[in-house]
Amino acid sequence: MNHSRAITSFRGRAVATAALVVASVTAPVALAPSAGAQGASAPIGAYTTKDAWSFMSAPTLHPPKVHVDDAPQRAKLAKGDFLVASFPNVDKPGPMDGQSGPLILNDRLQPVWFQPVPTNVVAMDLKQQTYEGKPALSWWQGVVSDTGATLSGTVVVVNRHYRKVATLVGADGWVISPHDVVVSGHDAWVTSYKTLSGIDLSAYGGASNGTLYDFAVQEYDLVSGKLLFTWDAYEHVPLSAVYQPAPAKGTIPWDAYHGNSVQLVGNGDLLVSLRNTWAVYLVDIKSGDIVWTLGGKDSSFSMPSTARFEWQHDATLSRAGILTVFDDNCCAIMSNGTFGQPGGPAHGLVLELDTKKDTATLVHQYLHGTGFDVAFTGSTQLLPDGNVLVGWGSQPYFSEYQKGGHMVLNAAFPGKDLSYRALFTDTWTGKPDTPPSGAARKAHGRTTVYASWNGATGVAAWRVLAGRSKAHLRPVAKRADSGFETAIHLQHSYKVFEVQALSRTGRVLGTSEAFLVPTPGFY
DSSP: OOOOOOOOOOOOTTSOHHHHHHHHOOOSSOSSOOOOSSOSSSOTTOEESTTBOOOSSOTTOOOBOOEESSOOOGGGSOSSEEEEEEEEOTTSSSOEESOOEEEEEOTTSOEEEEOOOOTTSEEEEEEEEEETTEEEEEEEEEEEOTTSOEEEEEEEEEETTOOEEEEEOOOTTOEEEEEEEEEETTEEEEEEEEEEEEEOOGGGTSOTTEEEEEEEEEEEETTTOOEEEEEEHHHHSOGGGOOSOOOSSTTSOBOOOOEEEEEEEETTEEEEEEGGGTEEEEEETTTOOEEEEEESTTOSSBOOGGGOOSSOEEEEEETTTEEEEEEOOOOOBOTTSOBOOOSSOOEEEEEEEETTTTEEEEEEEEESOTTOOOOSOOEEEEOTTSOEEEEOTTSSEEEEEOTTSOEEEEEEOOTTEEESOOEEESOOOOOOSSOOEEEEEEETTEEEEEEEOTTOOOOOEEEEEEESSGGGOEEEEEEEOOSSEEEEEOSSOOSEEEEEEEOTTOOEEEEOOOEEOOOTTOO
16 A cells, blocks of 8 residues: 655663553553552652752742753753653652652753642643744643542643643543643644443453543643544554553453554644554544554554564654654553563664655664663654754653764753653743742841742843832842852842843843842741
8 A cells, every 4th residue: 555645771670560650641540559659648749859959039949950960062962942841750759859840941951941730730741832823831730649540630831921821621521641732723632531431352351341441632622621523542443453461350441552642744634652552643634544554563664673663652753754753662561560571672763754665764763771671651852953852751861862873961850750751942932921039148248149030031141239228229230140040149238139130132121029138037
């Protein structure tokens, strides 16, 4: 068949059973026993400030500190920011290091913007979007049990001022999962799940009265919340295509499909990745029919072994015939709740599809090392300068490579923190509609003023205004912006302060509220 339709280092076996439930987040109940890392009373997003940022001028923000194993080769990095969202590996003991929430990092791995979520929920999958023709950010946040089961989920969309412009929850019994969301116009295309009971699964080794986790790609109107479209995997992908073994007990649900990415690729088509069929599908939106299948048991393309993938995540079609996918290479969940053996080390793949010859060939692969296993999640992204960014999912790393495979950045989250994806942007400009923040501290007779503006991307310098009262403020110091928070040491003492954020031309971008040095004992 001719598919000519246009297509616009450590071994991680210890990432045990319950952690996969966070990755699958398909279920109202857990798929595997938990190690009970948090204990019954601790919320899923409990955190400490150990190995987290703390700021004088933004005392409520504690994003995790992302470290590097070796000094990054900064001159070889793509110029832009990283989009991540910290959430916990529930199978590791203790609280998170820092808060869960969507987080933008610059190329020095310093925070640009952070939005903590309440500790009874976690956040995943921060992405840059276009909402009604304007730049926006989206992420998923939801209630997750201490065994990693998703109980509910919400898509949040904010504009470039970080003002919430839309939220979305599932309809008709569907639960929106954190795997993916694509905003188009004023609609959102999401990955969703529903539990189906009384399904005869005996032909697949399951129960005759079994339970199935169904998967769908759905389109919702972000303004009204109305469900507009559903592509149901159960209606289009046979259960015989599934590699994940069906549970023998009917009370244990079968996560047969586990869809984990969706992309609008033009021509009225969707690209959908189903982890548990080891396949990526091009779907005709109008008919729901599958145009072609890449990988799995019934691939439309011939593929050499170097181009094959198993238990994959984050398939993206970019440029003519170039497809990126993260190959987890791991793993089935066995009947006793443990992982099966990986097929090999995880890697990011860049493939070339020839829809006339029906072939898929390897262009590049990006490894973290031999024996490096990733149990779930992960991402692979082509960057504008030719570099490639790989998020290592259940391993707490993301890495940037030059096209030929040379690693120029290896970043690591602290403690039990992970990020579902790691994405790159070189086009985000944030203009908060809240004012900058300032704080002053006095020690050993010397005053230091701290200035920050969460999410502002155009600040080049800070100016301090000070005086005996708010009515008598004048410029007393200026310093170049040095990161999320800039410390400015003053030569003299004053009573009242304000800080002004300045552009490169010296234009005032924003002015803080007036503030004082706290009285002794206050801090």
